Amino acid sequence: xxxxxxxxFLQAIPTLLGISLLGFTLIKVAPxxxxxxxxxxxxxxxxxxxxFRRQLGHDQPIPIQYVEWLTGVSLRGGDVVDAMVxxxxxxxxxxxxxxxxxxxxxxxxxxxxGYSLATKEPVWDMLRSRMPASFELGAVxxxxxxxxxxPLGFLxxxxxxxxxxxxxxxxxxxxQAVPSFWMGLICIFVFSVLLGWxxxxxxxxxxxxxxxxxxxxxxxxxxxxxxxxLAGVAFLTKLVRTQVLEVIEQDxxxxxxAKGLGSLALWTRHVLRNAMLPLATVLxxxxxxxINGALVIETIFAxxxxxxxxxxxxxxxxxxxxxxxxMFYSALTILGYLISDILYAVIDPRIRLQ
Amino acid sequence: xxxxxWRRLLAGATLVAFVVPLLAACTTVAVPVETEAAPAGPIQxxxxxxxxxxxxxxxxxxxxxxSASFDMMPYFPxxxxxxxxxxxxxxxxxxxSWTVSEDSLxxxxxxxxxxxxxxxxxxxxxxxxxxxxxIASELVETPRKANVAGIDSIEVIDDLTxxxxxxxxxxxxLLDLGLGWLPSHLYAGDFxxxxxxxxxxxxxxxxxxxxxKEWQRDNFIAMESNDGFWKGAPNMDGxxxxxxPQASSRLAALENGEIDVMGLEPTQLTRVGLNPDxxxxxxxxxxxxxxxxxxxxxxxxxxxxxEDGNLVAQDPHxxxxxxxxxxxxxxxxxxxxIINKVYLGQGYKxxxxxxxAVGWAHDASxxxxxxxxxxxxxxxxxxxxxxSDGDGVRECNGCATAEAGVTLSLNLxxxxxxxxxxxxxxxxQDQLNSIGFDIEFEAIEFGTLVxxxxxQTYEMVIIGWTGLGTDPNDDSFWHSRFDxxxxxxxxxxxxxxxxxxxxxxxxxxxxxxxxxxxxxYYEIQQIIHDEIPYLFVTGSIGNVGYSNRWExxxxxxxxxxxxxxxWALTE
Numbered sequence: 038x039x040x041x042x043x044x045x046f047l048q049a050i051p052t053l054l055g056i057s058l059l060g061f062t063l064i065k066v067a068p069x070x071x072x073x074x075x076x077x078x079x080x081x082x083x084x085x086x087x088x089f090r091r092q093l094g095h096d097q098p099i100p101i102q103y104v105e106w107l108t109g110v111s112l113r114g115g116d117v118v119d120a121m122v123x124x125x126x127x128x129x130x131x132x133x134x135x136x137x138x139x140x141x142x143x144x145x146x147x148x149x150x151g152y153s154l155a156t157k158e159p160v161w162d163m164l165r166s167r168m169p170a171s172f173e174l175g176a177v178x179x180x181x182x183x184x185x186x187x188p189l190g191f192l193x194x195x196x197x198x199x200x201x202x203x204x205x206x207x208x209x210x211x212x213q214a215v216p217s218f219w220m221g222l223i224c225i226f227v228f229s230v231l232l233g234w235x236x237x238x239x240x241x242x243x244x245x246x247x248x249x250x251x252x253x254x255x256x257x258x259x260x261x262x263x264x265x266x267l268a269g270v271a272f273l274t275k276l277v278r279t280q281v282l283e284v285i286e287q288d289x290x291x292x293x294x295a296k297g298l299g300s301l302a303l304w305t306r307h308v309l310r311n312a313m314l315p316l317a318t319v320l321x322x323x324x325x326x327x328i329n330g331a332l333v334i335e336t337i338f339a340x341x342x343x344x345x346x347x348x349x350x351x352x353x354x355x356x357x358x359x360x361x362x363x364m365f366y367s368a369l370t371i372l373g374y375l376i377s378d379i380l381y382a383v384i385d386p387r388i389r390l391q
Numbered sequence: 392x393x394x395x396x397w398r399r400l401l402a403g404a405t406l407v408a409f410v411v412p413l414l415a416a417c418t419t420v421a422v423p424v425e426t427e428a429a430p431a432g433p434i435q436x437x438x439x440x441x442x443x444x445x446x447x448x449x450x451x452x453x454x455x456x457x458s459a460s461f462d463m464m465p466y467f468p469x470x471x472x473x474x475x476x477x478x479x480x481x482x483x484x485x486x487x488s489w490t491v492s493e494d495s496l497x498x499x500x501x502x503x504x505x506x507x508x509x510x511x512x513x514x515x516x517x518x519x520x521x522x523x524x525x526i527a528s529e530l531v532e533t534p535r536k537a538n539v540a541g542i543d544s545i546e547v548i549d550d551l552t553x554x555x556x557x558x559x560x561x562x563x564x565l566l567d568l569g570l571g572w573l574p575s576h577l578y579a580g581d582f583x584x585x586x587x588x589x590x591x592x593x594x595x596x597x598x599x600x601x602x603x604k605e606w607q608r609d610n611f612i613a614m615e616s617n618d619g620f621w622k623g624a625p626n627m628d629g630x631x632x633x634x635x636p637q638a639s640s641r642l643a644a645l646e647n648g649e650i651d652v653m654g655l656e657p658t659q660l661t662r663v664g665l666n667p668d669x670x671x672x673x674x675x676x677x678x679x680x681x682x683x684x685x686x687x688x689x690x691x692x693x694x695x696x697x698e699d700g701n702l703v704a705q706d707p708h709x710x711x712x713x714x715x716x717x718x719x720x721x722x723x724x725x726x727x728x729i730i731n732k733v734y735l736g737q738g739y740k741x742x743x744x745x746x747x748a749v750g751w752a753h754d755a756s757x758x759x760x761x762x763x764x765x766x767x768x769x770x771x772x773x774x775x776x777x778x779s780d781g782d783g784v785r786e787c788n789g790c791a792t793a794e795a796g797v798t799l800s801l802n803l804x805x806x807x808x809x810x811x812x813x814x815x816x817x818x819x820q821d822q823l824n825s826i827g828f829d830i831e832f833e834a835i836e837f838g839t840l841v842x843x844x845x846x847q848t849y850e851m852v853i854i855g856w857t858g859l860g861t862d863p864n865d866d867s868f869w870h871s872r873f874d875x876x877x878x879x880x881x882x883x884x885x886x887x888x889x890x891x892x893x894x895x896x897x898x899x900x901x902x903x904x905x906x907x908x909x910x911x912y913y914e915i916q917q918i919i920h921d922e923i924p925y926l927f928v929t930g931s932i933g934n935v936g937y938s939n940r941w942e943x944x945x946x947x948x949x950x951x952x953x954x955x956x957x958w959a960l961t962e
Contacts, residue, residue: 069838075456076534077841079856079867080566083878085536092532122529123583155448157586166608225643237644238635243611245438245604245629339635341609349445354838 038382042375049371053364057145060363061106064356065099071154071354093154106151106360109144113137150361155353160361163346168328170240171342173254175327177262182269182323187316189270190277191309197282205274212271221264221337228260235260238339261338265331269323276319280312287311310384317384321377325369433959439630439941442641442650446609446634451591452571453526456534458858463612463632466597467571468514470500475947475954478677478748478861480565485514485572495560495903496543502551506621508596512576516553520545521575523568528582538567562903563862574598600625600956609634616956625956626943645669645936652937652951657735657811663936672946676933677748678857679741680812681925682803682819684711684720685850687884692847695874695886702871705884709793710801711850715774716792717923721760722767723826724819730929733814738929743916745863746930748948751905752863752912757920759927768826771799778827785827800829804843805853807834812853815928819853847876847884857931861949863912866894869919885924890915 072090090096094105097113105111113121116130117137128139143149150160193205229237235256236242242253284290285308293303332344343362350358382388447460452467472483482488486500506514525531527539543558557564574596578584594603600622601614611633616625633650635641642659644650646666655663655671663669687693688706697703710716730738742757771777775790776799785799803820805812813834820830830851835843843849859865867873870891873881897911919925935951937944943958944951 067839068842069836069840070842072534073841073845074838077845078456078534079865079873079880080537081534082537082540083873083875085534085540086878088536089532089534092529152587157449157454157591163608170610222639225640230643230646233647237647237649238640239633240610243440243613243631243633245613245615245631247613336636337640339610339633339637339640341607341634345609345636352836352838353448 038379042379045371045375045378049368052371053367056367057107057360057364058103061103061356061360062099064354064359065102069354070095071356074354075155105141105144106357107145109141109147109149111139111141113139145364150364151357153350153358153361154355155350155358160357163358164343164361164365167341167343167346170340171328171344173240174258174261174265174331174334174340174342175324177258178266178269178331179323179327181262181266182273185266186270186273187277189274191281193274193278194281194285206278209271209274212267213275215267217264217268217331218333218337220267221260221334224260224264225337238337240341261334261340264338265334273316273319276315277312280315281308284308284311314381314385317380318377320380321373321375322370323373324376325366325373328369433626433943433957434962435626435628435959437627437941437960439627439652439955439958440650441630441632442635442644442653443632444634444636444638444641447612449591450594450603450606451573451585451588453522453531453535453573454533454585454591463606464571464594464603465599465601465614466594466603467573468506468518468598469571470519470568471565473861473949475945475950478949480861485519495562495901496557498555498557498565499548500553500555502553503621504551506598507619508574508576508598509602509617509619510596512574512596513550514572514574514598515550516547517550518572518575519553520547521578521580522570522572525573525578525582525585526570528585530582531585535570538570541567560899560901560903562898562900562908563864566860566862572598601630604629620956623956626959627955630955642936645938648938648940650938651941652935655934655936657737657934659936660735660737660934668939669936670939670944672935672937672951674933674935674946674948675739675746675748676857676931676948677746677859677861678855678931679746679859680738680815680853680855680928680931682720682928683844683852683854683883683925684717684923685847685852685883686712686886686924687847689848689850692876692884694876695871695879695881695884700872702886702888705886707792708850709797710799713774713790713792714922715770716776716799717926718760719767719770719774719826720823720828721923721926722763722770724760724822724926724928725762726759726928727762729815729818733811733818734929734932737932737934739932741927741930743920743927744865744868744925745912745916746859749861749863752909754913754916757916764826771827776827783824783827784829798829799827800831801850803830803832803851803853804840804849805832805834806837806840808837809834816853844882845877845879847882853928855931863908864894864898866898869915869924870894883924885922887918887922890918893918 072086072093072095076086076089094102094111101112111121114136118128118130121128121137121139124139124141128137130137143151152158153160153163156163189205193202196202225237228235240254240257241247290303290307293307328343331342332348334340335342335344347359347362350362443459443462445457445459447455447463448457449455449460450464452461452464455461469484470486472481473479474481485503485506487503489498489500491498502516508514523539523542523545526533526535541557541559541561541564543556546554548554555568577590577595578588592606597603597617600617600620602617604613604615606612611631613629613631615629616627618624635644638656638659641650641653642662645653645663660671663671686705686708688708691706693703693705695703726740730736730740740759742759743754745753747753747755771785775788776785777788778785779788780786787793787795787797803816805816807813816832816834820832823830840852844852867880869881869885871881871886873879874884874886893911893915897908900908935946940961941958942961943954945954947953
């Protein structure tokens with residue numbers, strides 16, 4: 038198992054490099070650019086804009102910019118050591134080759150995602166600062182989804198064809214069909230504006246002398262986590278229902294029952310365990326999805342999570358920030374699938390990781 | 392802090408949400424706070440809470456370029472004040488008075504004595520010079536370099552006197568001096584620590600009504616009142632700006648009492664108007680919406696001037712370079728219906744490029760184009776655009792600008808996500824198609840649109856200007872010098888030597904007196920009206936909804952919160 042995990046991690050390196058190359062190229066080739074976006078102001082002259090672009094190195098060809106982002110090494114044609122402030126002291130001009138090489142510091146290979154263009158803050162710090170909010174919401178949603186999705190699916194299968202089953206199935210279709218932005222706005226209107234029970238949005242009540250209050254945090258979590266978990270609960274209910282129905286049709290269950298196995302043991306040891314297998318497939322990516330953030334819910338409920346950070350960086354064409362988010366999510370996705378695979382092996386002894 | 396509004400393209404999904412940050416700038420007028428008639432005095436305490444659609448990016452006035460950031464940093468003092476009602480430049484900030492040389496190039500500002508940063512250091516001429524030298528420094532990566540491009544030198548005569556010498560006469564040059572000052576005593580003298588200073592996210596000192604307390608990104612920023620504020624200690628404890636991206640969530644928070652103020656969209660006016668706890672401040676803001684008509688061939692964008700400043704003949708657009716076609720378009724839009732249906736009445740008809748807000752330069756005698764489909768059709772017929780095959784779309788049959796048989800087909804773009812513009816686009820498409828155009832309308836992502844606009848590869852665009860400010864100079868929209876594909880704002884490739892000349896005369900009028908400059912702008916407006924590089928759709932009206940639990944709020948067109956230190960809770 039350990040060797041398997043190590044091998045998977047090593048395999049991830051070329052994958053991530055490939056993603057970085059592809060991601061960087063796509064972002065750079067896409068229309069619009071950071072300098073244009075920030076200087077889209079008629080009081081800013083073309084000269085000022087060109088100067089800004091040159092300072093940021095955005096006037097360079099894409100491969101050179103990529104290498105710069107990846108390694109922290111800048112390459113410029115000609116002897117431009119003096120012009121490469123503030124890193125002139127780490128520059129060297131190679132006269133025979135006719136170019137200047139500067140060590141700018143940082144770069145992905147040195148485990149550094151660089152600085153956001155817009156905020157001048159380290160990309161990693163920006164990502165990290167949004168994680169608590171995303172994790173908090175994500176964890177609650179994940180718990181809610183499994184807490185409600187699994188039992189509801191079971192019940193539905195258990196009472197197949199009954200009114201209970203019909204009711205649960207209707208709810209799960211509705212849960213998946215209702216758009217979350219609409220549900221979010223309705224919830225805000227009913228529970229915040231009309232009834233005044235819950236706050237409109239945000240992660241906490243904001244005041245000048247804030248103190249941590251668990252009750253306050255929970256009050257802020259209720260609406261977004263409810264709305265965000267709806268689709269998940271609906272999806273899981275359907276998945277579990279289908280799985281359970283499939284499992285109870287199997288011959289070995291009939292055999293087990295014929296051998297006199299008790300109902301409880303039958304359900305927990307055989308049905309549950311076998312029906313859980315596909316859940317393991319879902320869990321890994323679900324964890325990733327939950328951490329990646331939920332842009333729509335974050336927007337409606339003013340939740341300061343990672344989805345909005347990524348979205349706004351993309352709108353602003355803040356390349357280092359976008360790339361940081363891309364790399365982070367990619368790594369997370371690889372990790373998520375690895376978790377799924379390991380879970381698989383844990384639940385199903387027939388599967389061996391090699 | 393934005394003391395002198397600079398022009399900016401209207402980008403936000405909501406007009407008003409974008410304007411509020413401009414208004415919120417603390418342009419303040421010195422008024423004694425205490426009055427003897429009110430012995431009890433205003434109630435102390437309370438927190439004023441605003442909602443912003445976007446988070447700020449960086450709390451440094453020379454590095455930021457977005458209005459959300461400026462709204463979040465009312466800590467940095469500025470040289471010149473703006474009258475909140477009239478927009479006139481006034482000596483209400485750090486410049487107590489000034490003198491100007493006869494050639495209008497050398498400005499000597501006398502600074503207000505006794506103003507200090509919250510750590511006790513004096514705010515003086517060195518801070519001003521440091522700030523502007525920093526912008527010019529090679530070590531500082533900022534889009535604001537244009538602010539110092541016209542400045543020849545800044546000399547500190549003494550701690551409270553600073554002399555600015557402009558290299559050329561520019562009547563709106565003072566606007567370049569509108570940025571907030573950095574506390575020079577907290578930075579290295581060689582500007583080497585400006586880019587990565589921790590002060591960029593947590594300013595340590597303030598010389599204004601509020602000081603920085605805490606910033607949680609994408610969540611909120613909290614500011615405490617500065618009791619040492621030279622205009623008087625604020626009555627409130629502090630101010631909070633919450634980031635609430637969704638307009639309807641902002642409205643819910645306003646109705647709920649969670650926030651005190653927000654910019655309103657037209658659709659939100661009724662609900663706020665019916666709420667007894669809320670007030671609405673309505674004002675003609677300094678912007679307008681228009682349809683830009685690219686007069687040059689989008690397949691072959693050319694600069695307006697060569698390196699020596701001579702006009703470069705443009706590769707004309709096969710349809711839009713025909714003035715009769717543009718005039719027909721101007722007559723075929725039902726502006727009244729557009730303002731009422733699309734802008735829900737929050738707009739006014741506009742005849743040309745200078746807004747009525749700039750009273751001395753605005754020519755009110757020019758009438759906007761009348762909605763007249765017959766006249767429009769006649770113009771197209773006359774121009775040689777007729778529908779010979781009866782498919783409802785006109786073709787060139789003897790037109791002056793295109794080959795015979797070319798259909799009257801055009802592409803119209805706007806930024807996706809702005810529902811007002813999207814609705815307008817559909818209406819414009821409908822109205823133009825009804826007289827024989829074939830308009831293809833698409834809403835694309837803003838960043839992509841910016842690329843196409845500045846690249847001049849579009850045909851027609853629905854967009855707007857906001858924050859045009861108090862000076863009528865808008866040479867960057869019309870002067871051939873600014874027709875530079877990839878970067879210039881004359882992206883309609885408008886070319887008229889007389890307008891170039893008039894714009895220069897208006898900007899370089901000796902003495903810069905309004906009555907001397909006005910005739911130039913009158914003539915410009917007439918020419919722009921006649922030649923129609925833009926279809927002027929509507930002047931912008933802003934609406935701000937705010938809670939009535941505060942008293943003392945006296946909003947002006949140019950600043951909502953100019954006297955925020957005097958506001959107090961009613962109970």
